[in-house]
Amino acid sequence: MKRSISIILLVAALPLVGCDSSRAPSFQLSEQSLKLSNFAQDKVQGELTAGFGSPAELVVWPELEIDFGQFGGTIGKVGPRPGTIRIGQTAADGLKPQSELATEKLLQSLRGAAVVVTNAQSSAETTSEAAPANEEATSAPSVYRVASYDTASRLLSVIDESGQPAQLNASEGDTVQVLGSTLQTGRNLYLRHCMHCHGVSGDGAGPTAQYFKVKPRDYRQGVIKFTSTKAAVPHPSRDDLFRIIKLGVPGTYMPSFMLLPDDEVNLIVEYVRWLAMRGEMERKLNAWLSTSYSQEAVNEADSLSELQSEFEAEWNTDSAEFIERFGNDLKLDWQDADKPESVVNPTAPRTPSSPESIARGRELFLSKDAKCASCHGETARGNGPSTEAFNDLPGMPPGTKSDKPGLFDNWGNIVKPRDLTTGVFRGGRRPIDIYRRIHSGIKGTPMQAFGTTLKEEQIWDVVNYVLSIPFEDKQSGH
């Protein structure tokens, strides 16, 4: 009997262990950030929290090139119950879910989203010509959260930070905006479908990642390998991400998510872009601070308090400017990625594949100009001489050689040049996909961009050759 009681106790304790609340998803600081001194780390953490929040408490940073999800309009009526707003007739007409399931999905995405009420009078003041004198009198918009929304009656229930019905500072005619609903849905979908490989922070280190030989993408550099964008555009377009999620990456563990509806994939795309921006912001803050204010700098410093006050002074004078510049970088670069002119679209149509074109392509492949063979090998097995060289370990002092031969990517993994005889192409096997691989290179890898140096016709010849390789007659002495 005693034994059974102890078993009961033991078993009863199990759920507590399993349900450790520390397992709630949270964004982790990067390895780089962890090398910062504590005081610099605090500021980086603070800045990331201010700009992006946490998985459970997302932050809408309106300047970013992200569709956070918003709807709204003017307030038709405040009330009847405390903390409720009826949104005006014309507004929010876009939110008319056609089914019960769609309604449930919509409500899920709205719950917790930010509600911004801008006082009609104060916004009129700021837009009027004589504003400067009254500037101080203008009240800032009030921010609340969505508790629920009734699509039929357009009744929005609003709560405050403590979860109680909000004491609204709003009246008829004020502007109301609901922000962040789709980012929340994107987050939910990401946590369900992507997180276990790509990690909560998008660091490519989810719980499953450790078992993979080919590592899941770490988004935090904003770099994705297979894009349609030009070499000079650092980021993928939304279409690129959509395509990768839908089709998967052949030859890797990245599966196809063809069964997800398009709108859900789009929401995941937006959340992945947002995670990438968060990572980039962290990286840029590190590029600025890690030199002077690392843990190493603390160890070397004569006086910790002097270094810290130096840091505080620099942070106080410069951080606003730096953060604005970094935010601007994110905005411009990600905007660039979605511009039509950023996409590699050859003006010359594909040269029809012919023995002549294939021969020209093969000649280029082996030539001193393109030197494809130096990595891909003369027989295109992905075993060129570059794969035999012992290279410096990334992120280590020069001369620190890796103990394994091979080329490294930007994430510190050894990458194999593609074996072109298998007919499996990670970025897609359409001729245009291979054209773009050659034109822009594969970002973050030693596969370089040939678009500025090879002519369109030459690239098409190489495409024709590459597509012919799996069918090459191996007996012919190639």
Added chain:
Amino acid sequence: MRNLTTLVFVPAALLVVIGCDLASIDPGGGAVSQTTVSVRGGVDAGPVDDTDDTDVAVATGEPGSLTGTILFDGPKPNLAPLVGKGTSRVDSAVCAADEAIPDESLVVGDNGGIANVFVYLAKKPSGIKFEAPEALAPLDQQACLFKPHTLVFWSGIEFELKNSDKVAHNIDAKPAANAGFNENMPPGASVIKSFRNTEALPFQSTCAIHPWMRFWTLVVDHPFYAVTNAEGKFEIPNLPPGKHKFRVFQERASQLERSIEVVVAPGKPTTVEWKYPPSKFGL
């Protein structure tokens, strides 16, 4: 007895499953209502106060200059060439054909001076007027080496990358605060690039085809920098007199000085001599 244990165990085991499902934030489950969104108040940096100057105490007066030598405190190191003459496995007709490829990671002159060391103000001094250069010296590739091995670009100003070799190269640039690139460089190629941001430290660029090739680039937004010559000497002219903090970077050692203070005298050169032991360079 056994029955009892089983009776207890099974529901309890179920609890484990159920309990965990509730506790971890299941995105599709009930916990979703606890998540929230808030709005960042926009990035309102406000006017940047250029007069507030905590880092550099600039006195008024005629500009001075900083001249100096960076010395290797030990016998001249004898680094083996990276590729012996005539032994290159890649492009042997061009690479290391006439001369061995030297190890440029530490170049010490006969006087003990260290070449290719960056000396620069880590932070753009405020309240000083200067003009950005109209054009920047290009980077070239000759005999499977990047020329020069060290160079300085300005943020926002275009620069040229060239290849004078008879074989193809590529330039794989991995800056920290800017977007990187990886461009193929066939013989005679010329590529124009620019960086938007400054870099706190010089960064390395490589060529995947010839793995020994590398060069180091600093990106600045002010003219107060220098790279030491073959004798380890440098000069930074037109410095406002007063206290300045310099950073000294050598590729093997990384930061020789994170922040070294120098008081520049008005109207004349201020001379320094900095000496570093072999251990700094991993020797």
